[in-house]
Amino acid sequence: MKNNLKMPRKAIVRIHWLSAAEGGRQHPPSGPRYSTLARFEKESTKWPEVAWSVVADFKNQLDSSSIEAEISFLSSDAPLHLLESGNRFELYEGRRLVARGEVLKDRVEQPSKITRIHANAELQAQ
Numbered sequence: 001m002k003n004n005l006k007m008p009r010k011a012i013v014r015i016h017w018l019s020a021a022e023g024g025r026q027h028p029p030s031g032p033r034y035s036t037l038a039r040f041e042k043e044s045t046k047w048p049e050v051a052w053s054v055v056a057d058f059k060n061q062l063d064s065s066s067i068e069a070e071i072s073f074l075s076s077d078a079p080l081h082l083l084e085s086g087n088r089f090e091l092y093e094g095r096r097l098v099a100r101g102e103v104l105k106d107r108v109e110q111p112s113k114i115t116r117i118h119a120n121a122e123l124q125a126q
Helices: 041-046 113-125
Strands: 010-017 033-040 052-063 066-073 088-093 096-107
Touching: 010 052, 033 041
Parallel strands: none
Antiparallel strands: 010 066, 010 096, 033 052, 033 088, 052 066, 088 096
16 A cells, blocks of 8 residues: 655654553653554544554653654554644553654655655666
């Protein structure tokens, strides 16, 4: 399944880590990169049979329990519409809810010039 090139491949998100008292982690991950399972509000009825792994690259510490990060899916077949602004999600470590988040800004990742040149060369070679 190919994703639409106009859909966001990455998104800027706010992540709020749940405290240990709330059932979350003892301490938020130190980063700068974190990967885990995400459950998106728009697809919550499919959980846990359909789960997507995300990668979060930490950008800014907002307060002691919240960060701004850039997330993307590990799979190229993931439903990119979930990375649109306003979508809410939860992060899990196994079955344990550790954080809640919201997509602040979706981004379309444009292929680099080198990638386009390489793709054109492959097409011409066929």
